[in-house]
Amino acid sequence: MRKLLATTAIAAVALMALSGCSTRTDTTGGSTAAAGFPADSVIGVALPSKTSENWVLAGGLFEDGLKTAGFKGDVQYAGASTTVKDQQDQISAMVTNGAKVIIIGAADGGQLGTQVKAAKDAGATVIAYDRLILNTPDVDYYVAYDNFKVGELQGQALLDGLKSRKAAGPYNIELFSGSSDDANSAVFFNGAMSILQPKIDDGTLVVASGQTDIKQTATAGWKAENAQSRMDSLLTSTYGDKALDGVLSPNDTLARAIITSVKAAGKPIPVVTGQDSEVESVKSIMAGEQYSTINKDTRVLVAQAIKMAQALQKGEAVDVNDTKSYDNGVKIVPAYLLPPVIVTKANAAEAYANDPKLAPLTK
Numbered sequence: 001m002r003k004l005l006a007t008t009a010i011a012a013v014a015l016m017a018l019s020g021c022s023t024r025t026d027t028t029g030g031s032t033a034a035a036g037f038p039a040d041s042v043i044g045v046a047l048p049s050k051t052s053e054n055w056v057l058a059g060g061l062f063e064d065g066l067k068t069a070g071f072k073g074d075v076q077y078a079g080a081s082t083t084v085k086d087q088q089d090q091i092s093a094m095v096t097n098g099a100k101v102i103i104i105g106a107a108d109g110g111q112l113g114t115q116v117k118a119a120k121d122a123g124a125t126v127i128a129y130d131r132l133i134l135n136t137p138d139v140d141y142y143v144a145y146d147n148f149k150v151g152e153l154q155g156q157a158l159l160d161g162l163k164s165r166k167a168a169g170p171y172n173i174e175l176f177s178g179s180s181d182d183a184n185s186a187v188f189f190n191g192a193m194s195i196l197q198p199k200i201d202d203g204t205l206v207v208a209s210g211q212t213d214i215k216q217t218a219t220a221g222w223k224a225e226n227a228q229s230r231m232d233s234l235l236t237s238t239y240g241d242k243a244l245d246g247v248l249s250p251n252d253t254l255a256r257a258i259i260t261s262v263k264a265a266g267k268p269i270p271v272v273t274g275q276d277s278e279v280e281s282v283k284s285i286m287a288g289e290q291y292s293t294i295n296k297d298t299r300v301l302v303a304q305a306i307k308m309a310q311a312l313q314k315g316e317a318v319d320v321n322d323t324k325s326y327d328n329g330v331k332i333v334p335a336y337l338l339p340p341v342i343v344t345k346a347n348a349a350e351a352y353a354n355d356p357k358l359a360p361l362t363k
């Protein structure tokens with residue numbers, strides 16, 4: 001069912017891109033949607049710490065894009081150590097400064113209830129960016145790449161990569177997931193497991209460590225060192241005389257940490273998935289090390305978030321294309337989901353053709 005929804009959402013986005021039409025608009029969303037606000041208002045952007053390259057890129061793109069749109073942008077990152085508290089304080093300051101829209105890439109999606117309530121009480125509209133904000137009625141919209149689809153693509157890439165190296169299983173694999181304070185982590189993992197679980201059940205895939213529960217596979221803080229040390233332990237405990245054929249990695253930073261660990265153990269590099277199209281991972285894919293990544297063009301995601309702010313400024317309805325998938329525990333948050341693209345060495349040149357930073361790496 002969820003797969004159907006994801007597929008339908010992708011189809012809708014594709015159709016929209018082809019026809020140039022806008023998707024259905026939300027008329028029930030933010031209470032401030034109809035009012036509009038002055039064109040030079042403050043728009044707050046609260047980003048998490050820079051745990052992956054996409055967040056680094058987003059800050060600059062928001063600064064530039066909001067300025068071009070005529071807004072006063074207030075773009076903040078949570079620090080690396082007191083991440084949650086930093087972000088809570090930053091959002092509170094944005095409310096005090098009269099921000100009309102607050103766009104949030106949550107450091108911890110479950111810890112912002114008080115701050116987004118204050119934002120709503122002050123008349124601001126709250127947009128969750130990339131990561132959903134949980135257990136609060138006070139988030140108006142969500143804009144992200146289709147996270148479940150990301151997971152499905154990762155699961156399928158792992159299977160495809162394994163088959164390309166050895167025609168038939170069983171294949172020994174290990175599973176990694178993201179940080180448990182990021183709502184995306186479970187969605188990525190569930191998407192991947194929707195593809196992998198049937199193959200585990202029929203014996204094609206063997207998780208030799210037995211660690212298949214998301215709690216066992218989680219990587220606190222999305223930190224490379226945590227993935228690397230878990231991989232080190234798995235290699236010692238389970239792969240002394242066994243081949244490791246593949247690893248499900250939820251993103252590129254962790255993929256490279258996993259590869260570093262395997263190399264240090266003197267083992268052949270398994271098929272390793274990723275996400276984000278980070279420069280070092282695209283290089284690694286072209287060099288035949290990391291197997292796959294996902295293209296979630298940050299430029300497009302930031303532009304879509306700014307489009308939402310512009311619609312709100314004019315008092316127009318905000319474009320959404322999914323009103324079913326993102327239940328935050330209190331409400332279903334109307335979402336605009338963009339389609340992620342799987343990238344391997346085979347399609348990298350095509351996938352990054354319009355990305356001036358990545359295209360040269362694929363030549």
Ligand code: BGC
Nearest residue numbers: 051052131182184222251276
């Ligand atoms: C994002 C990923 C990113 C991860 C770690 C997730 O919420 O969707 O693109 O790799 O956070 O920063």
